[in-house]
Amino acid sequence: MTTPVLSVRDLVVEIPTRKGLLRPVDRVSFDIAAGEILGVVGESGAGKSMTGNAVIGLLDPPARIAQGEVLLSGQPIQNIGREALRRLRGKRMGMIFQDPLTSLNPLLTVGEQLTETILEHLPVGNAEARRRAIAALEEVGIPAAAARIDSYPHEFSGGMRQRVVIALALCAEPELVIADEPTTALDVSVQAQIVALLKRLCRERGVAVMLVTHDMGVIAEAADRVAVMYAGRLAEIGPVREVLTAARHPYTAGLMASTPLAGHGRRRLRQIPGAMPRLGALPQGCAFHPRCDRAEARCRQDPTPRVEDCGGRAACWFPLSAPADRQEAGA
Amino acid sequence: MTEAGSATPPAPRPPGRLRRAWHSDFLWSFRRAPVAMVSFLVVAVLVLAALLAPLVAPHDPFDPATLNLMNGFTPPGEPNAFTGESFWLGTDDQGRDVFSTILYGMRISLFVGFSAVLLAMVLGVLLGLLAGYLGGWTETIIMRVADVQLTFPAILVAMLIFGIAKGITPPEYRDQMAIWVLILAIGLSDWVQFARVVRGATLVEKNKEYVQAARLVGRSPFAIMTRHILPNVLNPVLVIATISLALAIIAEATLSFLGVGAPPTKPSLGTLIRIGQEFMFSGEWWILFFPALTLLALALSINLLGDWLRDALNPRLR
Amino acid sequence: MSALVSVRGLTRVFDVSKPWLNRVLERQPKALLTAVSEVSFEVAERSVYALVGESGSGKSTIGKIVVGLLPPSGGHVEIAGVDLATETDGARVDAVRAEVQMIFQDPYASLNPRWRVRDIVNEPVRARGGDTAGLAERLLQQVGLAAEDADRFPHEFSGGQRQRICIARALASGPRLIVCDEPTSALDVSVQAQVLNLMSDLREDLGLTYLFISHDLTVVQHMADTIGVLYLGRLVEEAPRDRLFEAPKHPYTRMLFDAAPRMDGFGREVDPPKGEIPDPINPPPGCAFHPRCPLAMERCKRERPEMRSLGATRVACHLAE
Numbered sequence: 001m002t003t004p005v006l007s008v009r010d011l012v013v014e015i016p017t018r019k020g021l022l023r024p025v026d027r028v029s030f031d032i033a034a035g036e037i038l039g040v041v042g043e044s045g046a047g048k049s050m051t052g053n054a055v056i057g058l059l060d061p062p063a064r065i066a067q068g069e070v071l072l073s074g075q076p077i078q079n080i081g082r083e084a085l086r087r088l089r090g091k092r093m094g095m096i097f098q099d100p101l102t103s104l105n106p107l108l109t110v111g112e113q114l115t116e117t118i119l120e121h122l123p124v125g126n127a128e129a130r131r132r133a134i135a136a137l138e139e140v141g142i143p144a145a146a147a148r149i150d151s152y153p154h155e156f157s158g159g160m161r162q163r164v165v166i167a168l169a170l171c172a173e174p175e176l177v178i179a180d181e182p183t184t185a186l187d188v189s190v191q192a193q194i195v196a197l198l199k200r201l202c203r204e205r206g207v208a209v210m211l212v213t214h215d216m217g218v219i220a221e222a223a224d225r226v227a228v229m230y231a232g233r234l235a236e237i238g239p240v241r242e243v244l245t246a247a248r249h250p251y252t253a254g255l256m257a258s259t260p261l262a263g264h265g266r267r268r269l270r271q272i273p274g275a276m277p278r279l280g281a282l283p284q285g286c287a288f289h290p291r292c293d294r295a296e297a298r299c300r301q302d303p304t305p306r307v308e309d310c311g312g313r314a315a316c317w318f319p320l321s322a323p324a325d326r327q328e329a330g331a
Numbered sequence: 332m333t334e335a336g337s338a339t340p341p342a343p344r345p346p347g348r349l350r351r352a353w354h355s356d357f358l359w360s361f362r363r364a365p366v367a368m369v370s371f372l373v374v375a376v377l378v379l380a381a382l383l384a385p386l387v388a389p390h391d392p393f394d395p396a397t398l399n400l401m402n403g404f405t406p407p408g409e410p411n412a413f414t415g416e417s418f419w420l421g422t423d424d425q426g427r428d429v430f431s432t433i434l435y436g437m438r439i440s441l442f443v444g445f446s447a448v449l450l451a452m453v454l455g456v457l458l459g460l461l462a463g464y465l466g467g468w469t470e471t472i473i474m475r476v477a478d479v480q481l482t483f484p485a486i487l488v489a490m491l492i493f494g495i496a497k498g499i500t501p502p503e504y505r506d507q508m509a510i511w512v513l514i515l516a517i518g519l520s521d522w523v524q525f526a527r528v529v530r531g532a533t534l535v536e537k538n539k540e541y542v543q544a545a546r547l548v549g550r551s552p553f554a555i556m557t558r559h560i561l562p563n564v565l566n567p568v569l570v571i572a573t574i575s576l577a578l579a580i581i582a583e584a585t586l587s588f589l590g591v592g593a594p595p596t597k598p599s600l601g602t603l604i605r606i607g608q609e610f611m612f613s614g615e616w617w618i619l620f621f622p623a624l625t626l627l628a629l630a631l632s633i634n635l636l637g638d639w640l641r642d643a644l645n646p647r648l649r
Numbered sequence: 650m651s652a653l654v655s656v657r658g659l660t661r662v663f664d665v666s667k668p669w670l671n672r673v674l675e676r677q678p679k680a681l682l683t684a685v686s687e688v689s690f691e692v693a694e695r696s697v698y699a700l701v702g703e704s705g706s707g708k709s710t711i712g713k714i715v716v717g718l719l720p721p722s723g724g725h726v727e728i729a730g731v732d733l734a735t736e737t738d739g740a741r742v743d744a745v746r747a748e749v750q751m752i753f754q755d756p757y758a759s760l761n762p763r764w765r766v767r768d769i770v771n772e773p774v775r776a777r778g779g780d781t782a783g784l785a786e787r788l789l790q791q792v793g794l795a796a797e798d799a800d801r802f803p804h805e806f807s808g809g810q811r812q813r814i815c816i817a818r819a820l821a822s823g824p825r826l827i828v829c830d831e832p833t834s835a836l837d838v839s840v841q842a843q844v845l846n847l848m849s850d851l852r853e854d855l856g857l858t859y860l861f862i863s864h865d866l867t868v869v870q871h872m873a874d875t876i877g878v879l880y881l882g883r884l885v886e887e888a889p890r891d892r893l894f895e896a897p898k899h900p901y902t903r904m905l906f907d908a909a910p911r912m913d914g915f916g917r918e919v920d921p922p923k924g925e926i927p928d929p930i931n932p933p934p935g936c937a938f939h940p941r942c943p944l945a946m947e948r949c950k951r952e953r954p955e956m957r958s959l960g961a962t963r964v965a966c967h968l969a970e
Binding site: 043044157158159160187188189190191192193195196214215216217218220221222240241244245254255256258259260261268269270271272275276 | 703704807808809810837838839840841842843845846849864866867868870871904905907908909910911912913914915916917918919921922925926
Binding site for chain 2: 713716717718743746749750751753754755758759760761762763764769772773776777815818822
């Protein structure tokens with residue numbers, strides 16, 4: 001078995017605040033293999049963006065990695081220092097953010113930004129860097145790349161800009177790409193284009209992708225495996241088709257049931273009562289138990305389990321398994 | 332019917348307002364900033380002393396009847412060679428007790444300062460709101476006038492207004508009116524920064540959905556501007572007002588120093604500094620020194636307080 | 650059911666030209682953005698009419714015109730027989746104004762942060778001089794919040810709860826029509842479910858009519874009775890919900906349905922749509938969709954298609970059948 005490109009083990013991110021120590025990411029573990037797309041799904045405040053930021057080393061102080069490991073192709077990177085991390089970023093890790101407008105420097109042409117990254121991380125000269133930049137733009141589907149390489153970001157439309165951002169993330173040939181809500185700000189038709197592009201490029205180049213989003217549809221179509229996060233913890237992780245159609249964790253099941261699904265018409269949406277707790281007001285015991293209709297005594301007393309503690313793919317003492325259970329949860 | 336969406340029961344009654352205020356982020360950052368606390372203390376002491384001047388000051392420097400010219404130029408703390416009276420901070424050339432004059436002078440400085448800033452604030456906020464909300468020609472006119480005024484130094488504008496006012500008023504009223512003209516002059520020279528900030532904030536708030544919701548219900552533009560937008564644009568105004576206060580006090584001192592401010596019968600800190608300047612190198616240093624020190628302490632403390640306030644009210648830094 | 654809302658030939662043009670001086674110096678023509686172009690549809694009472702489209706489709710603009718926040722540049726909008734833009738009788742305008750309300754997209758900007766919830770919810774009634782005793786508390790309970798919440802400020806609530814407050818405010822004046830502009834787009838999935846269920850229940854209980862604007866096809870399919878599809882400010886297809894999803898007739902609608910990510914589309918290899926939405930300042934001649942349409946012919950480049958009926962569906966395409 002080959003080493004996974006990204007290996008996260010019991011990652012804990014802490015933020016000291018006036019009101020106490022908050023844990024936006026609590027003992028999260030997952031692996032991503034080369035050429036695989038892992039979808040990280042969750043609602044706002046679940047900690048998925050924070051996890052992505054922690055992996056790539058872009059946590060805003062005072063947030064910091066308090067425990068756990070992040071291994072890039074077997075090499076620990078969670079505390080190698082800012083300078084070493086900076087050299088890794090771009091070369092071995094790429095990042096795609098949600099808003100293409102702010103990801104690109106408005107004062108530099110697209111070509112300048114691409115060549116800057118290429119020259120920084122690859123042993124090539126100026127002319128070769130420019131050639132590669134044009135090739136990168138062509139690969140992401142920018143028409144007339146050779147002409148447009150000297151355009152500024154504001155001269156592109158939203159979808160085109162996001163393609164440029166993808167080109168930028170991939171031009172130094174990284175092993176890992178973290179995409180944080182790459183399609184959320186885009187129109188539906190453009191979303192489809194970007195998702196297809198991402199899938200194709202990553203499969204072709206064997207890049208591992210961590211795709212963070214709240215859109216289930218995108219996950220279903222793009223990801224190979226999916227990790228569901230809730231209140232900073234991992235609720236469930238597994239192959240995408242299985243998790244989405246046969247969820248084991250009650251939260252995942254509830255989430256699936258409350259998503260309006262094409263073809264199901266007017267059936268009343270199942271709703272999970274209450275709301276995800278704020279980090280400063282987590283309940284005793286399992287973080288989900290107040291909203292769970294399967295909660296037992298253990299759930300109220302023992303701290304939230306990790307997936308590894310429960311032998312299966314859900315972080316739950318009483319996961320759903322039999323079809324009868326799933327009917328109840330409405331999945 | 333509808334399912335209750337919130338499973339969590341409503342929180343218990345929020346604690347009393349004073350307790351909430353004490354624990355709020357605002358006062359918490361105040362308690363942690365020694366600079367802010369010291370500045371606040373200094374300002375409080377000075378303002379209190381000025382307010383209580385009639386009770387605290389040993390003499391009334393504005394009453395010519397109590398003045399004894401023979402008391403002039405008495406050094407601080409030492410008894411006068413002729414009358415034997417001693418004064419804490421000495422006397423000036425006309426026998427006025429410097430300490431009392433500082434106290435009464437601060438009254439003028441503070442009164443003029445506060446009133447001028449109030450005038451500038453009201454005028455600036457009003458014009459800023461109108462310009463931001465109504466747009467079009469209203470905005471263009473107001474903003475161009477503001478731009479033109481900004482090309483002139485504030486003191487010059489104040490002197491211009493002062494000169495015009497002096498020309499209009501009949502001579503018997505000039506001394507009486509001096510204070511009010513001072514307030515008018517400084518206030519009118521200062522409104523622009525308020526207007527600009529409020530206009531910018533208004534433009535932002537105007538496009539928010541809660542304003543559209545109010546328009547939907549048919550509320551008048553005036554109601555929307557005052558009830559909806561105004562409360563939300565006041566934050567930066569408070570900060571600017573505090574710093575403007577320090578500048579207004581210095582402006583008043585400058586104008587008095589130049590001789591176009593407070594009348595000589597009711598000297599302010601600036602007037603004292605002007606008087607003292609003449610005698611500084613002939614040995615009577617205290618006439619300049621103490622008023623200048625007071626002015627410095629007052630302006631600096633207000634400035635520091637305003638600085639802290641700006642950081643404390645900035646949501647991004649919290 | 651009679652039509653509560655009647656939109657005929659609605660057009661809205663924005664002048665986005667640079668200031669006069671710049672134009673003269675740079676010799677540029679005026680830039681006119683046609684956000685809505687000749688849109689006509691009707692909304693039956695007690696039904697849900699959804700307007701679907703991507704950015705630049707004009708759906709939000711139409712919503713604002715219907716509600717009276719923007720005047721039309723051309724065409725008419727009548728609500729309960731009254732044209733808000735041209736009606737001179739103040740009393741009639743006022744009466745109709747009370748019948749229409751709106752729910753906005755951003756729950757964080759829809760509530761004045763300095764006002765208490767009670768004042769926010771009561772405003773539509775108080776602005777008309779109505780009696781607001783106990784109104785806020787009753788409405789808050791109706792939308793699933795607590796009566797005590799009336800004393801609080803908006804920042805104490807979550808996004809989903811704020812949207813409920815917006816709904817309570819919208820209900821205050823007892824409207825017949827509520828225009829919902831992307832009401833759940835900013836909310837998480839589970840919260841969205843709560844809000845959508847609430848809106849459905851209220852509609853049944855109070856006999857409301859919704860004009861529901863959204864870009865999310867799954868939400869629209871869940872809520873709507875009739876759906877109108879917009880592209881670049883033009884209505885390209887309109888059909889009852891089931892019919893639209895079973896048999897979309899316009900090439901754009903088909904492309905949209907195919908491209909939308911689906912939760913059961915595991916590993917689906919989508920052939921993504923070509924091209925991008927054109928610039929509304931310089932729309933393509935003829936049919937706005939022809940540069941991206943797989944079926945485009947010569948006629949499509951010259952002649953803008955009219956809306957025609959194909960059974961229960963109305964389509965604006967030369968080739969649809």
